[in-house]
Amino acid sequence: MKIRGVNLGNWLVLEKWMSPALFEGTTAEDEYYLPRQLSKEVYEARIQIHRSEYITERDFVAIKAMGMEAVRIPVPYFLFGDREPFIGCVKEPDKAFHWAETYGLQILIDLHTAPMGQNGFDNGGICGVCKWSKCPEEVEFVLSVLERMAERYGRRKGLWGIEVLNEPITEAMWNTMDVPNRYPAADAELAEGSGPNTLEFLRDFYCKAYDRIRRYLPEEKYVVIHDGFELLARKDFMREEKYRNVVLDTHQYLMMAEADGCEQTVPAYLAYIKEHYEKGVEEMQKYFPVICGEWCLFNSKACCYDTKGGQSVLNGVEGKQTEVLSAEEKTDIYRAVAKAQLQAWEKGSGYFYWSYKLLVDTVNDSGWTGWDSWDLGRCVDFGWFPVPKGLHERSTR
Amino acid sequence: MKIRGVNLGNWLVLEKWMSPALFEGTTAEDEYYLPRQLSKEVYEARIQIHRSEYITERDFVAIKAMGMEAVRIPVPYFLFGDREPFIGCVKEPDKAFHWAETYGLQILIDLHTAPMGQNGFDNGGICGVCKWSKCPEEVEFVLSVLERMAERYGRRKGLWGIEVLNEPITEAMWNTMDVPNRYPAADAELAEGSGPNTLEFLRDFYCKAYDRIRRYLPEEKYVVIHDGFELLARKDFMREEKYRNVVLDTHQYLMMAEADGCEQTVPAYLAYIKEHYEKGVEEMQKYFPVICGEWCLFNSKACCYDTKGGQSVLNGVEGKQTEVLSAEEKTDIYRAVAKAQLQAWEKGSGYFYWSYKLLVDTVNDSGWTGWDSWDLGRCVDFGWFPVPKGLHERSTR
Numbered sequence: 001m002k003i004r005g006v007n008l009g010n011w012l013v014l015e016k017w018m019s020p021a022l023f024e025g026t027t028a029e030d031e032y033y034l035p036r037q038l039s040k041e042v043y044e045a046r047i048q049i050h051r052s053e054y055i056t057e058r059d060f061v062a063i064k065a066m067g068m069e070a071v072r073i074p075v076p077y078f079l080f081g082d083r084e085p086f087i088g089c090v091k092e093p094d095k096a097f098h099w100a101e102t103y104g105l106q107i108l109i110d111l112h113t114a115p116m117g118q119n120g121f122d123n124g125g126i127c128g129v130c131k132w133s134k135c136p137e138e139v140e141f142v143l144s145v146l147e148r149m150a151e152r153y154g155r156r157k158g159l160w161g162i163e164v165l166n167e168p169i170t171e172a173m174w175n176t177m178d179v180p181n182r183y184p185a186a187d188a189e190l191a192e193g194s195g196p197n198t199l200e201f202l203r204d205f206y207c208k209a210y211d212r213i214r215r216y217l218p219e220e221k222y223v224v225i226h227d228g229f230e231l232l233a234r235k236d237f238m239r240e241e242k243y244r245n246v247v248l249d250t251h252q253y254l255m256m257a258e259a260d261g262c263e264q265t266v267p268a269y270l271a272y273i274k275e276h277y278e279k280g281v282e283e284m285q286k287y288f289p290v291i292c293g294e295w296c297l298f299n300s301k302a303c304c305y306d307t308k309g310g311q312s313v314l315n316g317v318e319g320k321q322t323e324v325l326s327a328e329e330k331t332d333i334y335r336a337v338a339k340a341q342l343q344a345w346e347k348g349s350g351y352f353y354w355s356y357k358l359l360v361d362t363v364n365d366s367g368w369t370g371w372d373s374w375d376l377g378r379c380v381d382f383g384w385f386p387v388p389k390g391l392h393e394r395s396t397r
Numbered sequence: 398m399k400i401r402g403v404n405l406g407n408w409l410v411l412e413k414w415m416s417p418a419l420f421e422g423t424t425a426e427d428e429y430y431l432p433r434q435l436s437k438e439v440y441e442a443r444i445q446i447h448r449s450e451y452i453t454e455r456d457f458v459a460i461k462a463m464g465m466e467a468v469r470i471p472v473p474y475f476l477f478g479d480r481e482p483f484i485g486c487v488k489e490p491d492k493a494f495h496w497a498e499t500y501g502l503q504i505l506i507d508l509h510t511a512p513m514g515q516n517g518f519d520n521g522g523i524c525g526v527c528k529w530s531k532c533p534e535e536v537e538f539v540l541s542v543l544e545r546m547a548e549r550y551g552r553r554k555g556l557w558g559i560e561v562l563n564e565p566i567t568e569a570m571w572n573t574m575d576v577p578n579r580y581p582a583a584d585a586e587l588a589e590g591s592g593p594n595t596l597e598f599l600r601d602f603y604c605k606a607y608d609r610i611r612r613y614l615p616e617e618k619y620v621v622i623h624d625g626f627e628l629l630a631r632k633d634f635m636r637e638e639k640y641r642n643v644v645l646d647t648h649q650y651l652m653m654a655e656a657d658g659c660e661q662t663v664p665a666y667l668a669y670i671k672e673h674y675e676k677g678v679e680e681m682q683k684y685f686p687v688i689c690g691e692w693c694l695f696n697s698k699a700c701c702y703d704t705k706g707g708q709s710v711l712n713g714v715e716g717k718q719t720e721v722l723s724a725e726e727k728t729d730i731y732r733a734v735a736k737a738q739l740q741a742w743e744k745g746s747g748y749f750y751w752s753y754k755l756l757v758d759t760v761n762d763s764g765w766t767g768w769d770s771w772d773l774g775r776c777v778d779f780g781w782f783p784v785p786k787g788l789h790e791r792s793t794r
Contacts, residue, residue, distance in 0.1 A: 021449035045442035052418035053450045057758050058775050065778035098760045361454050363495045378455050381462035 001289055002350045003106065003160065005070030006063060006376050008096075009355030011055045012089045013074040013112040015123050017314050018358040018374075019054070020365075022046050029314075031076070031113075032126035033186055035085040044087060051092055054357070060099040063356065066380050067387045070105055070160055071096070072293060072352040074112035076125060077145055083115070090152070097158045106160035108224060108352065109149060110293070114142050119169035120179040120194060128185025130169060130194040133201045143212050150213035154221065161222030163249060163293070164209040171196045173229035176259055182315070202228055203237055210243060222247045224293070231280045235287050247349065248288035252277050254299040254337065255310030264300045266333055270340045278344035290348035295341055296355075296374050297384060302333045303370030312371065319367035327382075334373060334384035342386070353385075398686055399747045400503065400557065402467030403460060403773050405493075406752030408452045409486045410471040410509040412520050414711050415755040415771075416451070417762075419443050426711075428473070428510075429523035430583055432482040441484060448489055451754070457496040460753065463777050464784045467502055467557055468493070469690060469749040471509035473522060474542055480512070487549070494555045503557035505621060505749065506546060507690070511539050516566040517576040517591060525582025527566060527591040530598045540609050547610035551618065558619030560646060560690070561606040568593045570626035573656055579712070599625055600634060607640060619644045621690070628677045632684050644746065645685035649674050651696040651734065652707030661697045663730055667737045675741035687745035692738055693752075693771050694781060699730045700767030709768065716764035724779075731770060731781035739783070750782075 010018040014031045026037040035043045063071060073093060081088020093109060100107050113125035115138045120130035132138050146164055153159050169179070174196035177183075185191030206225045213223060224247045227234055231250045238246050254262070254269055262272040277292070284290045300307045304324040311317040325333075345351040353376045360375070362368045372378045379385035407415040411428045423434040432440045460468060470490060478485020490506060497504050510522035512535045517527035529535050543561055550556050566576070571593035574580075582588030603622045610620060621644045624631055628647045635643050651659070651666055659669040674689070681687045697704045701721040708714040722730075742748040750773045757772070759765045769775045776782035 019450075021446055024445070039438065041436065041439050042442045045439045046446050048421070049418055049443050049446040050450060053416075053447060053756060056756050057760055057769075058754065058756075058772055058778075061769075061775050061778045095758070095761045102760050357455065359450060359453050359455075361492070363454055363499050364492045372454075372458075375455055378458050381455075381458045 002346075003070050003108075003291065003352075004350050005068050005072055005106070005108070006066075006353040007072045007074065007294060007355045008055050008059075008357075009074060010358060011051065011073070012079075012092055013076050013123065013125065017312055018355070018360065019050065020359070022050055029183075029186065030122045030125060030127045031086075032129075040085070043085070047087055051089060055092075055096075057099050059356065060096070060103050060105060062377070064103045064105055066376070068105070070108060070352070071100065071356070072108040072110050072163070074110045074166060075149075076113045077111065077115055077142060079145060080148055093153070097153065097156050100158035101156070105158070107153075107156075107158050108160045108163060108222075108293075109153060110163035110166055110224070111142070111146060111149070112166040114138065114165060117194070118165060118197065119167050120174075120183050120185075121167070121169075121177075122183060124167070127183035128180055128191045128194065130174075130179065130196070133168070133197045133205070134193060139205065143208060146209050147212045147216070150216035154213070154216035155218060159221055161224050161245075161247060162213055162217065163224035163226065164206060164213070165226060167226055167251065168197045168202055168205075168228050170199060170202070170228040170230055176256075177309075182311070197228065199228070199230075199233065206238065210238070210246065219244050221245065222289075224249050224291070226251070226293070231284055234284065239287075246288060248284055248290045249293035250281070250284075250290060251294035251354075252292055252341075253295060253310065255307060258300055258307070259309035264306065266301060266336050269299060269301070269337050273337070273340040273344055277341065278347055281344055281348040285348050292341075292345045292348065292351040294354040295345075295351060296353060297334045297338055297379055298371065298373045299333070299337060302330055302373060313367035319371070320369040321366055323369055331382065331384055334379065334382075335386070338379075338385050399743075400467050400505075400688065400749075401747050402465050402469055402503070402505070403463075403750040404469045404471065404691060404752045405452050405456075405754075406471060407755060408448065408470070409476075409489055410473050410520065410522065414709055415752070415757065416447065417756070419447055426580075426583065427519045427522060427524045428483075437482070440482070444484055448486060452489075452493075454496050456753065457493075457500050457502060459774065461500045461502055463773070465502070467505060467749070468497065468753070469505040469507050469560070471507045471563060472546075473510045474508065474512055474539060476542060477545055490550070494550065494553050497555035498553070502555070504550075504553075504555050505557045505560060505619075505690075506550060507560035507563055507621070508539065508543060508546070509563040511535065511562060511565075514591070515562060515594065516564050517571075517580050517582075518564070518566075518574075519580060521564070524580040525577055525588045525591065527571075527576065527593070530565070530594045530602070531590060536602065540605060543606050544609045544613070547613035551610070551613035552615060556618055558621050558642075558644060559610055559614065560621035560623065561603060561610070562623060564623055564648065565594045565599055565602075565625050567596060567599070567625040567627055573653075574706075579708070594625065596625070596627075596630065603635060607635065607643065616641050618642070619686075621646050621688070623648070623690070628681055631681065636684075643685060645681055645687045646690035647678070647681075647687060648691035648751075649689055649738075650692060650707065652704060655697055655704070656706035661703065663698060663733050666696060666698070666734050670734070670737040670741055674738065675744055678741055678745040682745050689738075689742045689745065689748040691751040692742075692748060693750060693773075694731045694734055694738075694776055695768065695770045696730070696734060699727055699770060710764035716768070717766040718763055720766055728779070728781060731776065731779075732783070735776075735782050
């Protein structure tokens, strides 16, 4: 089994840096505080227009034409509309399944957030808060969301799999990212008691989640678990006979390689990719089909400044005001890291690029030079990303 | 001189069918009534998110990668924010000029609406109302908007030209379209006195507009006038020496050919294109550089039903619920009408496709089968539209 796809990031789970207009006029840094700072009417209006325009049928046509086979769709825990003040968004994946089935794409639906946080990242929905795993009723709530997802989409032709939870953080990454300082909590009281998830908790949660969703999910559909940022530590997870078609998802970003000490040069990136990504995936492929569910071409070398582990002007790290490299130099860097990473994922069962689209304006907004490499559409159009199946294979219905 | 480009329709001048979510919960059929039916806060929130997401830097990269050289940007008369309750939108073309100049595209900025209407179409901003030319103070207002546009953008490297007014209707088209019935006015009193513009008025307006903007516009930038839907009737317009680089814009849609009696078959379309589009453009090219500023692949044959001159479910004309033709059959039809039309525009000075993008959902919404051919992005990705300069030439900065 091999799958090549792209994430529809920022569609149903917001990230401020990918879509700044949604957060305009607020001090919210994450999705949790957005409806708490806007009136109900304005929040609803912004969110509904965003959802109806950010990803549409035409994007599924474009993704197919790029030669991709699948999309990973991050969804929030309030998907079903039962967690006010958030607005449910089940209508959107409902539509997406029709688009995917019409154009021959597969969907990995990915529960990307959990109430009270599973990682404390902005993209986990609430900065600096990470204590979901310590709230049994919220753990149960998440299981019920997964069950409802499985019931609703389990037998859809367009379903590739369900990812039970995105990036539940464990201790090593909690320390590397220095979560409380990189993602300061807006409400210190709410953040109290935050910390990494334990391996034991995750093992138990994954097994429970598997049981709850497999009831609705035919065996050929995949159940995807994230490695908690410890790719090699999952060898003894879910080894029992009853667990079928469990896929291990690892996320690998060059900015994290940099944070891990990788020098900011192309040869160093290529060596790191070979040594860590390729070998790690190859090793774990003995235990699970392994996908790299998030990665991209972004790196500090192409930005021409140290992004300090992928921090932007929003984190107070100043980027370049204007382009330093020529178009050819950028293309050379991106093609080299694209080729090496694609080769690493070939040792496993495939990948999903992060992300299909972002609204970052590298021309009119200061400090964003180099951040367009997170956008697969731009990477393909600039010729940075090799289109897998020949140049723009045509979509057909 | 030859220019190949695409319209950024529905970005700054709304059309309900292209972006239904903006109109949700209202009975408004046009942009005029939208702020009159929504609260100020909700109107502003919808419009701002739409403007910030519908067209972004990444679209300029994509358009360049399609081999296009230019974009035509329709703007409303309230561009500068001095016509409440509308919200000005000069920030958007400001950004677009930076994108265009970064990626090597040219901009034709097109005044697409006039207060009290210049055609009575929904895309003129107010259905069924067409009496702008009878309101001297509004004619003067439009001239002042054009002057401000010229002053602001006249010397920009990215400026190709300014179109002084989109589709001011004259008598023949007023009758063909049966404007009062196809676009019924929401307020009969407001519509009173509506009717086509006279040729004399247009001649005078174009000359005045030329004088007002040429002051700011270097001679090499184009002043574009629309033919008022009478391509051959403009031979005696602006023949005097002082008028330099005046371009004549004609809009040609196969749905109008159908309304003119063209049979709904591919051979009939090809014959009509040759006989009317190609010969007409060739004839008028003796007098002006002629562009076809709006056209597309849409036709009733590919829809498999008579659209009655391009009417949709919004006009009460029921479309097909599901696809009748195979992908190959559709491709054959669209490629044939694309080739013939592109050949016709080659007799003149180029074209702008209508439009780059639309949000129409042919899969989840009933009756829209075939309407994706208005969307150049989809036409390219489906292989219906031949990419001018080789397959997806890569953008460079």
